[in-house]
Amino acid sequence: MKSKIKQLINHYFKAKKESKNYDFYPNHIAVLEKLPTPYSRIIAIIISLSVIIFILWAYIGKLDVLSSAIGKLVVSGYSQQIQIYEHSRLTAIHVKNGQQVSKGEALLTLDILGVDEEINNLKNKIENLLLLKIRYQALSQITLPDTFPQFNLLNEKNKESILLSYKKEKDEFDASINNINAEIETNNKNKLLTHQEIDSLNKLKKNIENRFNIKKTLYDKKIISTMEFLENQHELLEINRFIKRKSSELIILSSQEKKHIKERDRLEKQKYLEWYDKFKQYESEIFLYQQNLYHAQKRQQLKIVRSPVTGTVQELSVHTLGAVLQPSQAVMVIVPDNQHNVAEVNILNKDIGFIYPGQKAVIKIDAFPYTRYGTIEGTIINIAKDSVQHEQLGLVYPVLIELDKQAIGEDEEQYQLATGMSLVADVIIEKRRVIDYLLSPIEVYRHEALREK
Template sequence: MRDRRLAPRRREAEFLPAALEIQHSPPSPIGQAVMWVIVSLFVVAIGWTTFGKIDVVAVARGKLIPNDHSKIIQPLDAGIVRGIHVREGQDVRQGQILIELDPTASRAEQERVAKEHSAARVRVTRLRALLAGGPFEVPSDADPILATLQGELLRDQRREFESRLEAAQRAIEQREAAMAATQADVQRLETTVPMLTERAEAFKILLEGGFVARMQYLEIEEQRITRVQSLAMQRERLVQDQAAVAEAHQQKVALEAELRSTYLTELAEWETRATSLAQELVKASQRSAIQRLTAPIDGAIQQMAVHTLGGVVTPAQQLMVVVPHDHPLEVEAWIENKDVGFVSSGQPVEIKIDTFPFTTYGTISGKVLLISRDAVQVDKVGLVYAVRASLDRSAIVVDGRSTPLLAGMAVSLEIKTGQRRLIEFFLSPLIRHARESLRER
């Protein structure tokens, strides 16, 4: 009804002057509708920013890797390439020979160490036989010439040992003989001295009775005194001879101990040498064995760096990479320090493959598997943490066909760490600046 009443007014106002026409024309309902639409949109926007939440993500750059990791083929020592048995992209089986290095140097080193080890063992056997007095049992792998020389040396050492002990024994016997002679003299004098003493006393009685001449008494007394002095000297000599015999026994024991100590010291040195050479032989054998570089897993050859027979390779040089077959892909990415505190295992992720723009081909979902416990230094980036994430699928649809993802593809990993109200994005900087300004002097 209201529109019907307004219609005549609009027609009447058309015949009025322009200024009066504007004054008498009713407002257009379109303007009011536009205003209400704007107000409604503003209210909805305020409500959405206040109550609506959006995902908070931490972004990390990385690449796709097999979950069993690609295996790098490297030589342990420098060498010359003797054979190349694979080519780029070739599939290989575990244990298959990839590269052969010239084994001449390593084999010569192994033979040298083996000979030295065998010689050390022969010397150890010889010294043990010398100390134990047993037979000389040569190891079966010993050099015959060396075994013969060591056998002759053992016989010479035994003769020397026995001759020196025999000389010491002869010295003991000589001193014992001298001691026995002295002891016999002492016994003889101990028997004759009492008799001479008795005769001297008898001559003294006869001298006092005037039955013998004084000269006869003095001769007997002189003999007695001489015998008594000789007995004292022989007793002293007997003590010296006994000491000499004891000293000779000690010298023999010391000589035997010295010889055994010398041989034991030499034995310990050669046993130590043999043990050290045994370890070196194990290393040399290992070096000789690894002159053939084999595939550690089933996979495909990539990144071949050697193509020339006779070329020289250096220790730990990357010669090629074996990428495993039939192993699910994972994402290995590096997350910055400022984000790592909000990332935990099990969080959902979105993976964007650089090769396939996500705006056209979409993203791949997954979840965080693990986060490293320590940071590593990366050039031009600083300290970052390694993150591993799984993929829900290992292929992406391109032009209607499924295209498999490949190891090494660069990706962007978006980890959903939580949700946040939109208004907080606008208020947080203001609140932070306000708090910081309140603390300033």
């Protein structure tokens, strides 16, 4: 190696010495005769190698293709926004900004307009309907009201009211049935008397027939006169006519008895069916009003606004007692405790096809310049199934990124991340060769050329 260097140095000085001899040569002869300097060859070789290395690097080397998305830090459980359920008036404030609250702790007390009156009205309706239901249930099932468990839960006044109304309606029904039964009994007595009369008339008829037969024999023998025979015959005809009339009366009485029995059965069936229908009607109405009462009581429970999670009160927006609050009005935010921050970013529509869960991302917090405090690595954990409209970016896909750490900075100087900090997330969506970047304008020109009319 030393000999080669020495040889090059000797060759250099020799060439330099000889080059002086060519100073007075004509130019074209000097160019032909003069030996080239070794530096020109070295420079040519270096340039050639550089070009070759650059071409190889452009062909083999790859660069990261990044998708940048803006967003902010949110808690993993999301902050809970407290909203008003319906039109109400503020009567008490139990918390203040920055206060720690437990799950279920009272935040506000409201006066929901009209809910107390509605509950009292529904309770009165249910109570009145319950009295009617018990009455008609007892009537339809032919039993006493005090046999039902619901009856024993009533106060004495309502118990007395049910028993009186039950007795009144039952007595009216029994009176109608008793009237019909009395008519049936009277009819049976008349039937019995008519039977007895017919039996007596039949016995009398036999006697008259015997006398008629005897007199007929005597009349045939000319022993008695025609007048006497005709009188006896008239007597027989009269008794037969009288028996027929009584038999007709008996048929009428039997028909009337059947009619009364049928009327009694019809009245009983109609009345029991009417009572049963009223019982089911009031039972259905009670169920309906109980449902309405349940919903009204649920609304009444909303008078006290409670914290859904354990956390810290922020953004309290109501401070005036008696203020009228509107439905869906946001009054405060509860930031959950023991929750770590995640990055929520908006991926552009053109990049979403290359984003998938588990993909790595680099997070740059705007509050801490990355050139000084560095960046935070993260992993995509969730991608929205549908896009949302963003005012500046158009249609975007919300994406959640899990952070590898919850602080930023050097080891000696660490700063905790706070919810709401703005950030930029760079997601590596692919790797691309350098030569592709260089050739992409030519490729675009090739695809778009020769399309003009």
